Every structure is written in C-alpha cells, then in structure tokens.
Amino acid sequence: MEVFLGIDLGTTTTLIGRAIEGEKAISVKVLPIKQKDGRGNEKELTYLPSVAYLPPAGELLVGLEAQNRGPEEDASRYIRAVKRQMGRRLLLPVVNLEPYKVSAAYLAHALKEGRYQLPLADPVFTVTVPASFTTNQRADTLLALREACAEINLRYPEENEGELFISEPVAAMLAFLNQEFEKPAAVRRLDLSKPSRVVVYDIGGGTLDLTIVYVEPRTTPVRGLEDIDIHVDAIGYYNPFGGEDLDLELAKALYQRLLEQFPELHDLQLTPEQRLGVRLQLMNVAKSIKEELSEQMGEKDDDLRFLDEGEEEAVYFSKEIRILNQLYALEGEITETEYREIIHDLLNNSSRKSLTTSLQDLLKKTKFSPDRLDGLLVVGGAARLPLIQERLRNFWGNERIWVFQPPDHAIVTGAAIYSYLRRRSPGFVLEEPAADAYYVRLKEKFDLILPANAKDKKGEKKRYELDSEASRLLLQIFAGEEAEAGEPIESIYPSLIHQGGTTINLGQTYPAGTPVWVQMRYAGEPGTDDHSKVPWIYVWVGKEQGEPLFHRRYSDFVQEAQNG
Amino acid sequence: MDKVFDPSELELADSRGDPGRVVEIQKLIQEFLGANRQRQQGIRAQLLEQGAWALPGLLNATYVWMNQLEDAQSQKLLSSLMADLASDNPAAVDLLFRDGILEAPFSIPRSISRRALDEINWVPDEANSIKLIQAIDKSGELYHTQTVLDLYALLLKRGASQDFSNALTKCKKWARNRWDTSGDLLALLVKQFPERAEQALSQVFLAVRDFYSDEDVADMLLSRLRPIPPVWLEEGVLLKVSLTVLRQMTSSRHTTVEYLWINAARDYKQKKSNSWPTIMKEASEAVQKSQMETLYRYWFRALADVAEIAYIQQLARADDGSWGINAILQLIFQERRNRLAKQALQDLKEEYPSRYDRASSLYAEITGGTGKGREGTQQDTGIGQLTDSAE
Numbered sequence: 001m002e003v004f005l006g007i008d009l010g011t012t013t014t015l016i017g018r019a020i021e022g023e024k025a026i027s028v029k030v031l032p033i034k035q036k037d038g039r040g041n042e043k044e045l046t047y048l049p050s051v052a053y054l055p056p057a058g059e060l061l062v063g064l065e066a067q068n069r070g071p072e073e074d075a076s077r078y079i080r081a082v083k084r085q086m087g088r089r090l091l092l093p094v095v096n097l098e099p100y101k102v103s104a105a106y107l108a109h110a111l112k113e114g115r116y117q118l119p120l121a122d123p124v125f126t127v128t129v130p131a132s133f134t135t136n137q138r139a140d141t142l143l144a145l146r147e148a149c150a151e152i153n154l155r156y157p158e159e160n161e162g163e164l165f166i167s168e169p170v171a172a173m174l175a176f177l178n179q180e181f182e183k184p185a186a187v188r189r190l191d192l193s194k195p196s197r198v199v200v201y202d203i204g205g206g207t208l209d210l211t212i213v214y215v216e217p218r219t220t221p222v223r224g225l226e227d228i229d230i231h232v233d234a235i236g237y238y239n240p241f242g243g244e245d246l247d248l249e250l251a252k253a254l255y256q257r258l259l260e261q262f263p264e265l266h267d268l269q270l271t272p273e274q275r276l277g278v279r280l281q282l283m284n285v286a287k288s289i290k291e292e293l294s295e296q297m298g299e300k301d302d303d304l305r306f307l308d309e310g311e312e313e314a315v316y317f318s319k320e321i322r323i324l325n326q327l328y329a330l331e332g333e334i335t336e337t338e339y340r341e342i343i344h345d346l347l348n349n350s351s352r353k354s355l356t357t358s359l360q361d362l363l364k365k366t367k368f369s370p371d372r373l374d375g376l377l378v379v380g381g382a383a384r385l386p387l388i389q390e391r392l393r394n395f396w397g398n399e400r401i402w403v404f405q406p407p408d409h410a411i412v413t414g415a416a417i418y419s420y421l422r423r424r425s426p427g428f429v430l431e432e433p434a435a436d437a438y439y440v441r442l443k444e445k446f447d448l449i450l451p452a453n454a455k456d457k458k459g460e461k462k463r464y465e466l467d468s469e470a471s472r473l474l475l476q477i478f479a480g481e482e483a484e485a486g487e488p489i490e491s492i493y494p495s496l497i498h499q500g501g502t503t504i505n506l507g508q509t510y511p512a513g514t515p516v517w518v519q520m521r522y523a524g525e526p527g528t529d530d531h532s533k534v535p536w537i538y539v540w541v542g543k544e545q546g547e548p549l550f551h552r553r554y555s556d557f558v559q560e561a562q563n564g
Numbered sequence: 565m566d567k568v569f570d571p572s573e574l575e576l577a578d579s580r581g582d583p584g585r586v587v588e589i590q591k592l593i594q595e596f597l598g599a600n601r602q603r604q605q606g607i608r609a610q611l612l613e614q615g616a617w618a619l620p621g622l623l624n625a626t627y628v629w630m631n632q633l634e635d636a637q638s639q640k641l642l643s644s645l646m647a648d649l650a651s652d653n654p655a656a657v658d659l660l661f662r663d664g665i666l667e668a669p670f671s672i673p674r675s676i677s678r679r680a681l682d683e684i685n686w687v688p689d690e691a692n693s694i695k696l697i698q699a700i701d702k703s704g705e706l707y708h709t710q711t712v713l714d715l716y717a718l719l720l721k722r723g724a725s726q727d728f729s730n731a732l733t734k735c736k737k738w739a740r741n742r743w744d745t746s747g748d749l750l751a752l753l754v755k756q757f758p759e760r761a762e763q764a765l766s767q768v769f770l771a772v773r774d775f776y777s778d779e780d781v782a783d784m785l786l787s788r789l790r791p792i793p794p795v796w797l798e799e800g801v802l803l804k805v806s807l808t809v810l811r812q813m814t815s816s817r818h819t820t821v822e823y824l825w826i827n828a829a830r831d832y833k834q835k836k837s838n839s840w841p842t843i844m845k846e847a848s849e850a851v852q853k854s855q856m857e858t859l860y861r862y863w864f865r866a867l868a869d870v871a872e873i874a875y876i877q878q879l880a881r882a883d884d885g886s887w888g889i890n891a892i893l894q895l896i897f898q899e900r901r902n903r904l905a906k907q908a909l910q911d912l913k914e915e916y917p918s919r920y921d922r923a924s925s926l927y928a929e930i931t932g933g934t935g936k937g938r939e940g941t942q943q944d945t946g947i948g949q950l951t952d953s954a955e
Contacts, residue, residue: 090577136580239584252569266566272655276572352584441670443949444631463953470948476669478628494590497583498627501669503947516950 002423003121005114006171006415008128009107009141011083011242012205013047013381013408016110018118019416025181025224026420028413033113038068047408048109050205052079052102054095062105071284072322075277084206084240086144087137094273100140100147107148115152123154124423126415130202130209131167132238132435134479136499138165139534139555163422167432169200169211170232171414172379174225176404177215178417181224189375189402190215192222196374197233201359202411203388204380205243208355210236210362212373225417226425232432235452236362237481237495241353243290243382246343250286250334251279253342258282258321258330268324278323285319285330290385293339297386312337340387347391355388356395365484375400379410436479438520438535438554439496443467446489446496450520450535452482457522459535461544464516471509473516475539476501477554502557504550506541517544520554571616573655578663579620589614589621590628593642597632604641612648616656619649623663626673633672643679651684661692665718666699671710678714687721700730709738709745716749720756728757732764736771744784751788758793762801766808769820773813782820791831792824797843802828803850806859822862829866844872848879852887860887864894868905873898877908884919892916892923893930 004019006028017030032044038061048063053070054077055061061069070078076094085092085099092099107127114123129141145164149156157164166174180188190196195216202209212233219227255278259265270278292315314333321328340347347355363369370376376396382388384407393401404410421428438450442464450459466473480495517540537557539550575581589611596607611618626633626642633639646664650656664677688696696719700712716731731753738746750768754761768785775781796802806821833840844867851863867876873895880891892912898905913920 084581085574085577088578088580090574093573237583237587240582241584248569255568270568272572275568275570276574278568279572282568351588358584440950441627443951445952447952464950465953466948467951468948470946472947474669474947474949493628494594495587496590496624496628497580497586498624499580503669509946510948512948513954515953518950 001121003114003118003123004416004419004423005111005123005125006128006166006412006417006419007107007110007125008168008171008412008415009083009103009144010050010204010381010408010411011081011207011244012050014050014106014110015047015409015412016114017409017412017416018114019413019420021420021424022182025178026417028175028178028416030409030412031113031117033063033110034116035063035109036065038065048106050080050083050106052082052105053077054079054097060095060097060102060105062102062109067284071277071281075280075322076273078277078280080280080283081206081244084244086140087134093276100144103141103144104147104151107144108151111148111154112152115154124419125164126166126171126419126422127164128168128171128411128415129165130207130238130435131169131211131232131235131432132207132209133167134238134436134499135434135438135534135554137238141165142534166415166418166430167211167232167235168204168207168209168411169202169379170213170230170430170432171412171418172200172202172377172404172410173198173211173213173215173230173414174417174421175379175410175413176377176402177225177228178413179404189400192228193217193220197368198375198377199359199362199373201376201378201383201392202380203242203355203378203382204408204411205382206240208236208239208241208358209380210239210358212362212366212368225421226428230430234362234366235433235435236358237352238435239352239358241346241358242380243287243385244283245346245353246290246382246385247283247286249343249346250289250339251282254282254285254330257332258328261330262328265323265328270324274324278321281319281321282330285317285321289315289317289334290339293334293336294385297336298384343387347387355391359395370396370398370400373400375402377402377404379404379407381408383407437482437492438499439478439480440464440518441476441478441501446478446493448482448489449477449518454522459520461517461519463544464518466510466512466514466516466541468512469509470512471506473504473506473539473541474501475504475518475537475550477537477557500557502552504539506549510541514542515544516541567653570653571655573658576616576620576653576655576659578659579624581620582617585614585617586621586624589618590625593622593625593629596641597629597638608645611645614649616649616653619646619656619659620663622646622649623659623673623677626664626676627668627670630670630672633676639672639676639679643676644683646677646680647683650680657681657684657686661686661688661718665714666695671714674711674714678717681718686718688718693719693722693724693727697727697730700734709743713745713748713752717752720752723756728753728760728764732767735764735768739768739772739781739785742772742775742781742784747784747786747788750785754789754793758795761793761796762804762808765801765805765824769805769809769818770812772820773809773818776813776815776818776820779819779823782823785820786823786827789824790827791835792828794832794836794839794843797828797832797847800850803847803854803859806862807854807856810856810858816858822865825862825866826869829870833870844875848875852883857886857890860890861893864891865897868894868898868902871904873902873904873908876905877912880908880912880919881915884916888916888919889923889926892919893926896923896927 006017008015015030017028019026019028030046033048034044037043049067051066053061053066079102082099082102129138146156197214200211200213214231214233216229218229312335314335316333318331321330350357389403433453437452439446440449477499478496479499481492483489483492519538520535522535535554537554538548541549579586592607596604650660660677665674668674696715700715719727735746735749753764772781809818809821851859864876876891876894880888895905895909899909
C-alpha cells in the first residue's frame with residue numbers, strides 16, 4: 001500500500017503529514033512525532049523542533065530533547081536554524097558537522113516516525129524547500145534526504161529525485177486550493193473556474209519566501225486539484241528573514257536587561273563559543289516570550305475586560321542564563337507595546353530584513369500591485385504572530401488577504417498533497433523556475449550562462465576566448481537576479497554572489513584567443529542517471545563539437561574551493 | 565561579554581549566509597567607488613556601524629567590482645575598511661583569511677584581503693600555516709604564481725626556517741623560468757628573514773647564472789628589493805653575496821650582482837647621505853681586499869653612477885695594480901658622457917701614462933667581445949581567464 005507523506009523541513013520546526021483521499025478534497029493529517037524531552041519523558045508533538053545538540057560524548061540529539069538539554073548543558077554544541085546554513089561550504093562550529101548532516105537527522109527522525117506509524121506502507125514522500133533556494137541549497141537538501149533514507153533503511157527514490165521537492169509557497173498554495181475544494185463554490189475565496197494570480201507569502205522561522213502563483217482551470221467543470229494547472233510566475237529573492245530575526249531583536253533587549261541586572265557581566269571575558277552560548281540561551285527565552293505574547297494578542301478581545309483603562313497585560317519571564325558555569329536569573333515583564341518597539345525596524349524599515357521590503361520588491365519587479373492580483377496568501381509559523389498579520393493587512397490594503405489556518409500546517413499539508421497527486425494524477429505537473437540565474441565571470445564582465453527560466457532547461461552554448469596563452473582555465477560562477485528586459489546586465493551586478501568554481505586543467509597549452517564554449521543546463525547527459533534536476537556545466541576548448549573537455553554536476557563543481 | 569551579538573564563526577563562514585545583506589553592501593561599495601571623498605566617508609561610517617556583519621558583503625564586492633579596483637588607492641581604501649571591520653573579531657579574521665586569501669580565485673580581491681591582514685598584523689598560527697603550505701604545494705598543478713606569492717607573503721610572516729627553505733626553492737625555480745614574480749618572492753624572503761638575506765640572494769643569483777649578462781633578469785630580481793637596505797653595505801652582505809656568486813661563475817661575471825652594487829650605492833647615498841663618505845671608504849677597502857677584479861669593476865661602476873668621479877680618480881692614483889687600473893678603466897667608460905671623468909682621465913694619462921695604457925688595453929679587450937643581448941622576462945601565463953569572443 002502506498003502512503004503519501006509530506007515533510008516540511010523548516011528552519012525552526014519539522015513536520016510530517018499524510019495525505020489520503022477525502023470526500024471532496026484530499027485529506028491531510030499532520031502526524032504526531034514522538035520524542036524524548038530530555039527529562040526522562042516521552043512526548044508527542046505535531047512537530048519536531050529543528051534543533052540539535054551534540055553532547056561532548058554521545059550522539060546527535062534532535063527535537064525536544066535537544067531543545068531542552070542543549071542550551072542548559074552546553075549551548076555552544078546546540079544547533080538551531082541550520083536550514084539557513086544549507087548550501088554553504090562550512091562546518092558548524094564546535095560540533096564540526098556539515099549543515100546537511102543535521103538536516104538529515106531531522107528528516108530521518110520524521111521519516112522514521114512515518115514508518116513506525118505506517119509499518120507496512122510503501123512511502124511516497126515530498127520534502128519542501130523555499131522557492132528561493134539556490135541550486136546549492138537544493139543539492140544540500142537532496143544530500144540530507146539521501147542520508148536520512150540510508151539511516152532508516154528506506155529506499156531513496158533515485159529515479160524520482162527531481163520530484164522529491166516542492167517549493168514551500170507552491171505547497172502552501174496546493175493546501176489552500178485543497179481547502180477551497182472542501183467548500184461549496186459559492187463561499188470560496190477564489191473563483192476556481194477562472195484563472196487567478198496570488199502572492200504566497202511564506203514566513204517561517206528563518207526564511208521569507210515569496211512566490212506569485214498563477215492557477216488556471218485545465219478543464220471545466222473543475223472538480224479537484226487534478227483539474228488545475230499551477231504555474232509559478234515569479235519568485236522573490238532568497239531572504240533569510242523570519243521568526244528567528246524577531247527573536248534576535250528581543251534577545252538583544254533581554255541582554256541589555258541582563259547587563260542592567262548584573263553589571264559585573266560587562267567585565268567578563270568570553271570566548272566566541274561562550275558568547276554564542278549566551279546568545280542562544282537568550283534567543284530561547286525570546287522565542288518563548290514571543291509565543292506567549294502572540295497567544296495573548298490573539299486573545300486580546302477576551303482579555304480586555306479584565307484590565308483597567310491604560311493598563312496593559314505583560315508577559316512575565318524568568319529564566320536562568322548560564323554564563324561561565326554561573327547561573328544568572330533573568331526575569332522581568334514585557335508588554336505588547338514594548339515588544340512592538342523592540343521589533344519596530346523589522347516591521348517597518350526598508351532593508352531586506354523587514355516584513356514588506358521583499359514583497360514590495362517582488363511587486364515592483366513583476367509590475368503588479370495588490371489591486372491587480374487576486375489575493376495574498378499568508379502562511380508559515382511566524383504568520384501566527386498577530387503583529388505580522390496586522391502589518392501585512394496594512395500593507396496589502398484590501399480584504400483579499402488570507403491567513404491559512406493553522407499557518408504552520410500549510411506547507412506540510414501541501415507537500416503531502418503533492419505526494420498524492422504525483423502518484424494518483426499522473427497528468428498533474430508542476431513546473432517551477434529556478435530561483436537564480438547563473439553567470440560566468442569573464443575577465444572584464446559577467447555573462448548570463450543559465451537564465452532562471454531557461455527554455456528547455458538549457459542555457460545557451462556560449463562562445464568565449466582564452467585571454468592569454470594557458471594550460472589551465474579559471475572558471476568561476478556567480479548567482480543572482482536577471483536583468484529586466486531593456487536593462488543593461490550591469491544593473492544586476494550588485495545581486496551577484498560568488499558560488500564557487502574551479503581551475504580546469506586543459507591538458508595542453510592553448511594560445512591566447514583559443515575559442516572556449518561553456519554551457520550550463522539542467523539535465524545531465526542521457527545515461528548519466530542524474531535525475532536530480534541540478535544543473536551541469538560543460539566546457540569545450542578549441543572545438544565546439546564532440547566530447548566536452550570538462551563536465552561536472554554544478555553542485556559538486558561549486559563545492560570545490562579555489563584552493564581548498 | 566559585550567560582544568555577545570557580534571557575528572560568530574557561523575554567520576561569517578562565507579558570503580552566502582545572508583545574501584540580502586551582501587546585496588545591500590555591494591550596492592554601497594558600488595556607490596563608494598564612484599563617490600566623492602565626503603560621500604565615501606559617509607559610506608565608510610555606515611559600513612563600520614555594521615561591524616563584522618558587513619565583511620561577507622565587502623569580500624564578495626571585491627569579486628564583483630574587481631575591475632574597478634585595479635588602482636592601488638581603491639585597493640587601499642577597501643583593505644583598510646576590511647581591517648577595521650575584522651580587527652576585533654577572530655571569526656571575521658578567519659573569514660578574511662579563508663574567503664579573502666585561501667579560497668579567493670582572483671588576484672585583486674586576494675591582494676586587498678592580504679593588505680587588510682597586514683594592517684591588523686595578522687600572523688598565521690600553526691593550523692593556518694598548514695593550510696597555506698597545502699595551498700602552496702598544490703600550486704604546481706593549479707595556480708598562477710601571483711596566488712602563490714600572496715600565500716607566501718602570509719606564510720613567511722611566522723618566520724619558520726622550513727618556510728624560508730621552501731620559498732627559496734620556489735623562488736629559484738621561478739627565477740630560472742624568468743617569471744617576474746621571482747623578484748617579488750625574493751623581496752619577501754629578505755624582508756621576512758633579513759638575517760638570511762645573504763643566503764637568499766646568493767642562491768637565487770646562482771640559480772640564474774645562465775643569464776649572467778641579461779639586464780632584464782637583473783631588473784626582475786632587483787627592482788622589488790629597492791631601496792636596498794643600507795645594512796647590506798654596512799655589514800658586508802653585498803660583498804659576501806658577490807664573492808659567493810662570482811666564485812662559482814665560469815664567466816666570472818654576473819650582471820645582477822653588478823646592478824645590485826649600483827642600486828645599493830644609489831639608495832645608500834640618497835637615504836643616508838651623511839654616512840655615505842664613510843661607508844664608501846669602508847666598502848672600497850673591503851672590495852679591494854677581496855682581490856676579485858670583476859668586483860672592482862662593479863664597485864667602480866657603482867661609484868661612477870653616484871657621481872664619485874673624484875674619489876675614483878683618487879683610488880686610481882693610489883694603486884698601481886689591478887685595483888688602480890680598474891679605477892681608470894671605469895673613467896674610460898665614463899669619459900664620453902661625463903665631463904669630469906674626461907678631465908680626470910686626462911690628468912691620470914699625464915700623471916701615470918703606463919697605468920693609463922694598461923687600462924686602455926683592458927677596455928679594448930672588454931668592448932671587443934660580444935655580450936648576450938636582452939632576452940626579456942615574462943609573466944606566468946599558465947592560467948587563463950575567459951574573455952569575450954571576437955566573433
């Protein structure tokens with residue numbers, strides 16, 4: 001029996017859901033995940049906290065146990081928000097683990113739970129990634145998935161590797177549309193018999209992901225998701241901004257309070273690891289205050305009657321912060337007004353680290369305005385925060401703004417639905433453009449080598465020349481935005497970020513002016529068994545035809561540091 | 565405790581952690597490069613306010629804007645900014661070393677990061693030295709000599725003898741290949757290991773013994789050494805190097821050695837004019853004692869070059885042997901272009917006709933021969949970059 005699972009591999013939480021056929025729509029249940037709490041108990045939560053802790057002697061712990069033990073025992077060995085580190089060429093400090101290995105541990109725990117609850121089933125699973133994840137980040141997620149499957153002895157579906165992902169906003173859109181099908185046509189928020197264009201605003205713990213999704217009926221009448229075509233019109237830039245940033249701002253404020261309470265702390269000399277430990281403990285306190293404040297703000301109408309005029313309810317906090325093996329009691333109160341002030345910049349400023357800047361940028365880039373769109377769908381864990389909803393309502397300016405309920409279940413629900421659809425509705429196709437365009441560094445400028453929305457998933461085979469007599473060739477790739485039609489390529493230069501590259505041994509010395517052809521495309525050569533949809537790069541020197549002198553999967557290629 | 569919210573090793577692992585910030589900083593650097601001084605100061609202050617958080621963006625900006633960073637002034641502005649951003653944060657310094665040096669594929673960004681590390685007096689620890697050595701060891705396979713030179717510039721700071729030997733071997737190899745960067749590496753070696761200057765100079769000069777009459781090779785090796793440290797004349801380093809080298813030359817000549825004396829005299833006289841008369845006298849005595857005729861000629865040539873014609877004349881008068889003859893010989897070489905030399909020669913001809921005749925014969929013998937012409941030096945062209953196709 002096939003079971004259809006979706007996994008939302010989030011920055012702060014990992015969720016797993018199962019899809020089954022429902023009466024009017026697909027029904028999804030978010031599965032409880034059993035986990036130790038580090039205090040001798042076993043608990044079931046609907047999520048696994050995406051945190052890990054590697055005790056000095058022992059195995060990597062994940063979830064609730066890590067969350068409860070890590071910050072207290074040794075915060076420098078506690079790992080959070082690892083999703084933000086995916087695709088980066090680094091070892092996590094102190095624990096010396098690559099980020100994908102930690103993600104693999106979260107995935108393995110979630111998948112294991114799925115297997116445990118459905119022991120006889122043949123799981124079909126989908127994992128979510130931000131739409132704006134670059135190739136490197138996606139490649140790292142695949143590595144994590146591969147490792148997780150190996151760990152729990154689950155067959156890794158090599159042949160479907162390219163379908164294992166769904167971008168988070170698209171998953172959210174599937175979940176939203178699925179909810180719509182549960183309702184009578186008359187009360188639906190979108191008229192599914194007509195094309196619609198919706199911005200999906202997904203704000204999780206660590207990533208703000210924006211996508212403009214275009215949905216249109218494939219047939220009429222539209223009976224279900226399988227009768228709908230979903231296209232991604234545009235993707236916002238990768239923006240590591242989310243609930244964690246709110247926590248960071250609050251943690252800074254808490255830190256000031258701690259210093260006020262214990263002025264002697266000013267003089268303490270801490271190592272970088274110890275400083276990180278203090279920061280993580282403060283962020284944990286900040287997170288619980290945020291959650292409590294959110295609850296309180298959500299229940300404001302009920303609570304108002306218990307407060308005198310001018311009085312404001314506050315969240316009381318009390319937590320011991322361990323610094324150099326001494327405990328310092330951090331306690332106090334924070335009101336909603338104070339909290340608003342603390343996170344004011346994140347709500348309102350014009351840098352990329354704010355709630356509306358990337359939305360504004362996406363609208364500007366696509367030349368849409370809220371009035372010309374059919375709605376704004378808000379999802380993601382951080383969307384639970386009433387302040388965020390309030391800010392977005394103000395920005396959007398009309399009533400067509402919908403917060404999925406519960407907002408942190410939208411993505412896992414959509415992922416499970418996608419697992420179901422790709423098996424049960426073979427005609428159902430999702431095509432998403434890549435998040436970034438890729439550029440090759442020429443001596444004097446950059447040149448677009450693979451557009452985000454490349455036709456047939458292939459970049460043009462570009463002809464260049466060697467600038468000097470050479471037996472080796474320096475090939476370096478950058479990723480960034482794509483120039484608007486009519487705009488010079490230089491307009492996107494500030495968006496370019498170096499991805500990596502290599503020095504190719506040419507095998508012989510070629511004179512200056514020797515032609516070199518470079519191509520980047522999404523599929524490996526036929527017969528290479530590469531179904532990952534990670535692009536490959538090919539280089540021909542001297543002659544355009546025949547075997548390329550160099551070809552390599554891009555994600556492997558960029559992992560080669562120039563000198564490393 | 566006051567740095568709890570400074571970026572850590574994790575945030576500063578590379579430039580990809582927070583692309584939003586990278587993009588914003590790159591825009592600022594773009595503006596910075598085209599701004600007037602006042603605006604540049606404003607942008608600088610804005611970046612300094614961000615502290616080490618701005619460093620990943622700044623590093624990536626050197627990759628993106630490197631074509632606008634070819635002049636030394638712009639490089640200096642950015643390196644000083646990087647140094648200020650990184651100086652208080654070990655993770656930032658590590659990033660500068662890793663992304664700015666070890667993993668930097670382009671020479672301009674690397675050079676900017678190297679300057680920044682120099683500014684904060686960074687010296688590699690054991691672990692970083694190993695990384696540098698590994699990168700240098702791979703150099704034969706992959707890198708342009710400029711890359712290796714940058715790596716050595718940092719590695720040699722720790723002053724380890726093994727690094728000196730390793731770099732000296734590389735320097736000799738590059739010099740034999742007539743690569744320009746050999747002069748840079750030689751300069752680095754004598755700067756970081758002044759007590760081993762004699763060894764470095766001798767061995768590298770001997771490595772290019774086949775090009776003994778090539779002025780380009782001499783320029784290649786000496787131009788980066790200038791100004792020649794006065795101590796080399798004062799403590800006899802030049803003499804020791806010259807004797808070691810010339811004694812192993814079958815031709816008993818080496819233009820690089822000759823030019824070293826000339827440059828040393830020029831630089832000394834210019835930098836320490838007060839001590840020059842004394843050092844000139846001491847050096848003359850030492851050279852005379854060496855009993856090496858080639859060295860006599862090089863020294864007299866150096867003296868002529870710094871307009872010490874009267875002193876040469878004085879030495880010519882004082883000695884009837886090879887020393888005095890070579891002093892006259894130098895005046896013969898100078899007579900066409902130097903009025904004072906012509907007059908001095910005239911006087912000597914009258915005072916010591918036989919010495920003059922011996923010098924004249926020597927002159928005819930020397931100028932009758934044919935020397936090797938210039939062959940030029942070259943840059944290591946082993947690694948190419950892509951450029952626009954002409955088609």
